[in-house]
Amino acid sequence: MIEARGVTVRFGGLVALDDVDLKVPGHAVTGLLGPNGAGKSTLFAVLSGLLKPTAGNVLMEGRDVTRTTPQKRASRGLARTFQHPELFSSLTVREHVVLAYRMRHAKGRIWSDLVTGRGFFPQPAEERIRVDELLAALGLAGIQDRPVAGLPLGTARLLEVARALAVDPTLLLLDEPSSGLDARETEELAATLQSVVTEHGVALLLVEHDVELVLGLSDFVHVLDFGVEIAEGTPEQIRADPVVRAAYLGEEIEPTDARRSGTEQGEPQ
Ligand code: ADP
Ligand code: MG
Numbered sequence: 001m002i003e004a005r006g007v008t009v010r011f012g013g014l015v016a017l018d019d020v021d022l023k024v025p026g027h028a029v030t031g032l033l034g035p036n037g038a039g040k041s042t043l044f045a046v047l048s049g050l051l052k053p054t055a056g057n058v059l060m061e062g063r064d065v066t067r068t069t070p071q072k073r074a075s076r077g078l079a080r081t082f083q084h085p086e087l088f089s090s091l092t093v094r095e096h097v098v099l100a101y102r103m104r105h106a107k108g109r110i111w112s113d114l115v116t117g118r119g120f121f122p123q124p125a126e127e128r129i130r131v132d133e134l135l136a137a138l139g140l141a142g143i144q145d146r147p148v149a150g151l152p153l154g155t156a157r158l159l160e161v162a163r164a165l166a167v168d169p170t171l172l173l174l175d176e177p178s179s180g181l182d183a184r185e186t187e188e189l190a191a192t193l194q195s196v197v198t199e200h201g202v203a204l205l206l207v208e209h210d211v212e213l214v215l216g217l218s219d220f221v222h223v224l225d226f227g228v229e230i231a232e233g234t235p236e237q238i239r240a241d242p243v244v245r246a247a248y249l250g251e252e253i254e255p256t257d258a259r260r261s262g263t264e265q266g267e268p269q
Contacts, residue, residue, distance in 0.1 A: 001026045001171050001203035007056035009042050016042040018227045026203045031218030038224040040207045044175045048080045049073045079169035081160040089149035097131050100166035137192050138162045153180035171203045178210045190217050
């Protein structure tokens with residue numbers, strides 16, 4: 001679906017990404033893990049088109065898109081969220097989802113609504129049903145008429161995901177979707193993302209520092225550290241990888257046989 005080949009990004013003397021390869025196939029969750037500063041958001045920006053790599057290529061369905069704009073990639077089915085949600089504070093939760101839906105499905109009407117001052121309603125049935133579905137899926141139905149100003153960050157993040165899904169993407173890139181969410185919200189988000197991938201066949205790239213979220217949700221995981229890919233594999237392989245465990249100081253990653261007994265897995269030196 002989307003692929004990075006030999007991507008290198010330099011910021012002055014700093015090598016943020018060093019010859020990184022990564023594939024995000026359809027019908028699957030691909031996880032990108034790494035400690036702070038590892039280069040995750042940089043790779044995310046290269047894939048979404050916000051940043052041109054110093055070297056290397058980005059391909060969408062086999063076609064080179066390295067030099068194409070984020071808009072062009074969006075028109076080919078790529079949707080993404082930002083690490084910090086960007087919302088219009090005076091609009092309601094529901095209106096945000098409607099706006100995102102119309103960006104894809106009824107672009108002309110956004111402008112006619114603004115010009116005629118008719119506001120967002122009435123909605124065609126198809127749109128109303130889809131927006132209802134999205135609000136329900138993300139647990140936002142109960143607060144749909146609240147203005148987004150003053151929403152807790154966790155809720156704003158769920159709304160960001162609803163907006164990204166409203167354009168019916170084939171490829172969804174999420175940068176730190178769990179940041180700001182409490183444990184219950186993170187679980188809800190994980191379940192929602194899982195069902196999106198299963199039901200709609202979306203290719204999902206999950207960029208996260210939350211190790212357990214990534215390992216629990218991903219089919220395949222890449223691990224970056226200081227701009228270098230230090231490991232790739234299934235969640236089981238990543239859990240067992242001594243290099244990954246060292247990069248995370250051996251603390252955050254629980255072995256699958258979590259009820260391990262006795263002496264193994266002592267503190268790292
Ligand atoms: P992560 O998302 O994994 O925490 P980033 O991709 O944000 O890491 O950053 C990787 C490295 O590149 C860090 O050392 C960061 O300071 C640096 N960096 C990121 N963006 C820029 C930029 N626009 N200019 C200079 N350095 C940057
Ligand atoms: Mg980041």
